[in-house]
Amino acid sequence: MSTQTNNQSLIERLFGVGAHFGFKKSRRHPSVTPFLFGTKEGNDIFNLEQTSELINVASSVVKEAAMNGKTILFVGTKTEVVENVKAAAIKAEMPYVVNRWIGGMITNLSEIKKRIFRMEELVREQESGELERKYTKKERLLLGRELTKLNHNFFGISKMTKTPDIMVVVDPRHDAIAIKEAQFMNIPVIGIMSSDCNVKDVT
Numbered sequence: 001m002s003t004q005t006n007n008q009s010l011i012e013r014l015f016g017v018g019a020h021f022g023f024k025k026s027r028r029h030p031s032v033t034p035f036l037f038g039t040k041e042g043n044d045i046f047n048l049e050q051t052s053e054l055i056n057v058a059s060s061v062v063k064e065a066a067m068n069g070k071t072i073l074f075v076g077t078k079t080e081v082v083e084n085v086k087a088a089a090i091k092a093e094m095p096y097v098v099n100r101w102i103g104g105m106i107t108n109l110s111e112i113k114k115r116i117f118r119m120e121e122l123v124r125e126q127e128s129g130e131l132e133r134k135y136t137k138k139e140r141l142l143l144g145r146e147l148t149k150l151n152h153n154f155f156g157i158s159k160m161t162k163t164p165d166i167m168v169v170v171d172p173r174h175d176a177i178a179i180k181e182a183q184f185m186n187i188p189v190i191g192i193m194s195s196d197c198n199v200k201d202v203t
Contacts, residue, residue, distance in 0.1 A: 010052045020046045022195030031199040044195040058190045065166050066092065073160065075178050076170035077101060085170055086156070095160040097178070099152050106163055107181045116158050119150035166190065173197045 014020065022028070022036070022044030037047040065072055074096040076085030082098040089096035097105065105112055122143060125131045131140055164187060172179045172191045179201050182189050191202035 007049075007052050007056070010055065011048045014048050014051060019051065020048050022046055027196045029196055029198050032193075032195045032197065035199070036195070046195070061188075061190065062166070062168070066094075070165035071095065071160060071162060073097070073106075073157070073164035073167045075101065075167060075175050078171055078174050081170045089156070095158075095164070096156040098156060101175055101178045102153055103177060103181075105157065105178070105181065106185055106187065109163055112154065112157070115150060116154050119147065119154055119158065122147040122150070163187070168192075169202070171197070172201045176201075 020037070022032070024042055025039050025044055026042075028036075028044055032044070035047055035050050037045045039045060062072060072092065072094045074085050074089035074092075074094060076082060076096075076098055077100060086096055086098045102112070122131075125134070126147070131143060135143065163185060166188050167178065167182050168190045169175055169178055169182075170192045172189070172193055173196060179189060179191075183201075188203040189201070191197065193199070193202070
């Protein structure tokens, strides 16, 4: 199948899921204007030819990074994207953040690793039965709550041993703190965004 045919197929799929629709023109960030086809009934409409080309470029970057053993961190904490982001990361065997972004997740990774170590320690004690032997019922209840919170916040990055080489962020505007940390650490960002986002926030 030719590149042109593949691209046309991608455009059709994007159109089929409504990927061409942006937000109301009044919410438009000026930086997205070059990527728009126009407006319809007050809503921004993306140029899907440009969109498909950018998707192909991003896909190539991600594939090459994965083949070279790079770490790609997937981020998407909006409720409607959580399951898809998590599934994509697990399929790629990469770390992910789909709950609240905790400040310092990449700018203060050494401290985050301490929390992950604590989480893993509690899991080991729970699985070995040590929690039952060492602690009272009230203490076990408190430790259980602690473990639940740690799992919620850090399970997706528990195997991330170093600062990620690339981040894929769904809605950079929503996860602005993650974007700021990536910029501070000079980590390239691939963003999936709508017309209210600042294109300059991503690489």
